[in-house]
Amino acid sequence: AMTVVEQITQLRSLLEQYNYQYYVLDAPTVPDAEYDRVFHAVKELEDRQPELRRSDSPTQRVGAAPLDGFEQVRHEVRMLSLDNAFNEQDFDSFDTRLKKLLGRDDDIEYACEPKLDGVAVSLLYRNGVLERGATRGDGQVGENITSNVRTIPSIPLKLIGSGYPDVLEVRGEIYMPRSGFEAFNDKARELYEKEFVNPRNAAAGSLRQLDPTVTAKRPLQMCCYSVGLVEGGDLPARHSEILAQLNQWGLRINVDSAVVSGAKACMNYYSRLGERRDQLPMDIDGIVFKVNSIADQQRLGFVSRAPRWAIAHKFPAQEELTT
Numbered sequence: 001a002m003t004v005v006e007q008i009t010q011l012r013s014l015l016e017q018y019n020y021q022y023y024v025l026d027a028p029t030v031p032d033a034e035y036d037r038v039f040h041a042v043k044e045l046e047d048r049q050p051e052l053r054r055s056d057s058p059t060q061r062v063g064a065a066p067l068d069g070f071e072q073v074r075h076e077v078r079m080l081s082l083d084n085a086f087n088e089q090d091f092d093s094f095d096t097r098l099k100k101l102l103g104r105d106d107d108i109e110y111a112c113e114p115k116l117d118g119v120a121v122s123l124l125y126r127n128g129v130l131e132r133g134a135t136r137g138d139g140q141v142g143e144n145i146t147s148n149v150r151t152i153p154s155i156p157l158k159l160i161g162s163g164y165p166d167v168l169e170v171r172g173e174i175y176m177p178r179s180g181f182e183a184f185n186d187k188a189r190e191l192y193e194k195e196f197v198n199p200r201n202a203a204a205g206s207l208r209q210l211d212p213t214v215t216a217k218r219p220l221q222m223c224c225y226s227v228g229l230v231e232g233g234d235l236p237a238r239h240s241e242i243l244a245q246l247n248q249w250g251l252r253i254n255v256d257s258a259v260v261s262g263a264k265a266c267m268n269y270y271s272r273l274g275e276r277r278d279q280l281p282m283d284i285d286g287i288v289f290k291v292n293s294i295a296d297q298q299r300l301g302f303v304s305r306a307p308r309w310a311i312a313h314k315f316p317a318q319e320e321l322t323t
């Protein structure tokens with residue numbers, strides 16, 4: 001027979017797989033009732049023997065005590081903002097300038113993804129365990145919102161698989177899917193409580209809560225888009241491969257991410273996503289194009305605060321939906 005420790009360890013890893021399939025891959029393999037059964041089995045064992053409880057157990061997402069305030073966090077690697085392109089001409093000159101700087105005239109390979117309209121966040125994993133979550137702030141100093149990010153199911157409390165660096169800082173966007181936003185506002189209206197104006201404000205407001213049990217009730221998601229500090233390990237040579245690797249380690253990436261070569265293919269991707277914009281599950285305000293080769297990114301470096309190797313091609317501002 002299994003010892004209690006073997007039993008609880010097996011049940012926890014089963015729960016982590018269910019979490020990953022449901023919240024990160026959008027591909028659950030068991031009905032919710034099975035998930036609940038295993039969750040309560042782990043909870044039961046931990047309640048009966050509290051010394052078995054671990055901070056990275058799937059049952060430990062919602063802390064109890066509200067904070068008095070948010071501590072400050074200094075980002076060892078600055079969190080970048082993005083330069084904007086507002087039309088095809090801007091993008092073409094971005095692409096032309098890069099070719100000149102890289103001394104080449106063949107097509108540049110770009111990693112493309114929707115620019116989610118949410119709140120940028122930094123997640124620091126040490127030996128695969130989530131140690132700290134922080135807002136972008138001014139890029140250099142942000143706020144420690146670890147207790148709030150822990151409540152977001154698509155953010156793993158510990159990485160899965162193996163081969164991740166000792167220290168891995170993941171950057172991503174926390175957002176509220178439109179369906180969750182509308183459901184939240186319907187409820188708020190019913191209870192004569194404050195409604196949010198848009199999903200971005202709803203995500204920002206939910207992360208600013210000092211009480212994590214409030215954040216835990218908000219339908220937040222996180223999609224990662226790059227890495228920051230990396231120590232004790234190395235990552236693939238292309239941005240798209242880094243994202244794929246992060247996905248295997250348990251982090252959510254955007255299903256519409258793609259790799260294309262040359263400015264024309266980028267504009268094609270931009271138009272296609274633009275046509276689907278209103279059908280996407282979340283608000284986006286443009287497309288982010290990044291030079292896919294990490295070596296070329298390093299060659300190109302940054303201009304002031306924004307990287308030379310990336311640009312956000314914005315969509316026209318949507319007239320505010322009159323509710």
Ligand SMILES: Cc1ccc2cc(C(N)=O)cc(O)c2n1
Nearest residue numbers: 080081082114115116173225288
């Ligand atoms: C470098 C950088 C900075 C901010 C970003 C923001 C988003 C976003 N809002 O989805 C996506 C990215 O790939 C980003 N990349």
